[in-house]
Amino acid sequence: MTLSGTVPEGEYWAARAGDSPFAPGTLLPPGSALPHAVPAWTFPAVPDEEPIPFDYTVLYRDEHLLVVDKPHFLPTTANGRIQRETLQTRLRRDLGEQVTVLHRLDRLTAGVMLCSVDPTTRGRYQQLFASRRVFKRYEAHLSGPVADGEVRLPLLKRKGSRQVVVDTRGTETVTLVRNRGSFVELEPLTGFTHQLRVVANHLGAPILGDDTYPIDRGLNLRDFSSPLHLLARELAFNDPLSGEPRAFRSLRSLPDRIE
Template identity: 40%
Template sequence: MQRESSVSSPIPLRAGLSPSCVWLPNASHTLLLDFLTTRFNEIPRSIWQDRLVEGLVLNQQGVPFDLDSPYIANQHIYYYRHIENEPQIPFIEQVLYQDEHLLVADKPHFLPVIPSGKYVQETLLTRLKNKLGLDDLAPIHRIDRETAGIVLFSINPETRDAYQALFRNHSIHKTYEAIASNREDLMLPMTYQSRMVKGEPFFRMKEIEGEYNAKTDIERLEVNGDFAKYRLSPITGKQHQLRVHLAALGIPILFDPFYPALSDWKSDYSKPLQLLAKDIAFVDPVSQRSHQFTSEQRLLDWESIVQLMHRHHD
């Protein structure tokens, strides 16, 4: 069985990145390079050659392999991801709070929380590790790359599970703000619930019949022409929950590149998804202090929205 993960290992961080780990199964490869090219067939062979030459693929003792290293099954190996010409994200995160256990960050739109796809260095986790020298930093929860706002991180692995339990036990209160279409016939406030599962393509979610697993409280805060600002309180934490729920109600969040249909807004920095993880409140499981943190990020003002919508329709 082939396994790949980011695990606790004796291999040190490199530029804020933990190494990824992969298991070498019984197979008929001659060279390690052959296995890597086959196992990760979406990555060109030349990339793996470069990683081997640069010493970015290591054994369990931290010794780098080379281009001619033979394939030896039944062991873990480690490798560092490296992306040529990684896109630079011109928005800066803030640290709102930090103690020996907890870090609270305020994430801008477009910045991923963790390395994935074409982003490795340009992620909230890697930026914070590099900036603060916190090798054990790990997100306690995540928000979408397109969403701005509050993200909690664990600093101390020994107390990490206590903070993660806040989310498992629904002992944390989160509120979001969103700008979306206005439906005057929609009776608000309301609680919307549905059953959500993976959709197509793989990065989208969809609703199906069945017992609900996603639940959101929705309130309208203000109206301006065809749009309104909403306060959203997710009771559950399904991927893309708020985006799917508002789209299902016929009020998709402004500049959403995934719902109700795919668009090219994801790469347009002038049109950030109008969704903000605004507030988070909880009782600290270690200190027993009551915490409430509020994002300093902002959604677009009404005048900017009108200008962008006119530009979009021209």
């Protein structure tokens, strides 16, 4: 087995793996003999992209974690349409290649996000999200009144469609809804694509600025005129390393509500 033309052209470096014969970060020359499949990482060519004119703010940093406030319109990670202008790419450019976002927010959603800066402890924090041990609280402006309560919906993401639908074949989701005067507080007890947006639409009061619910108005990545009125306000958990409670809040405001 060799590192050869069977992989895309470019430079590859050894990744962190317990059974790798190469130290992490070692450049793997083309034609290198490999005793078995060896994890590697590379920097693929990324085309120039028109800058997204909004940026993150650092809320907290220590030797394990980085907490940032993500703006509206900035994707969390790369996708088929945007590669360079993402939160993770900017964080790695500014703070180093070790930075990895630990969860996702929709491109149109702003708010607090947790990132890892230490690969040796990253898995402990990722497990918090996998086991649903992270408290998340969102704030939103809805297009109409809704009642307080618990909303249970089976949600299904259909292939080829931007919209998630309520379908008995889907995954059950749970969301708590609370009115807080000028805004609505949403607490997802599960995590599903567009969960809060679909819940609001199902209740008959879509989130203001939503380009997908109830009507998919098409994807325009350069239209910054109408932000989604949804903010990830708070994120809290018990630290898996120290056992201490940790809580972080976004300092952003919801977009101005235009009645």
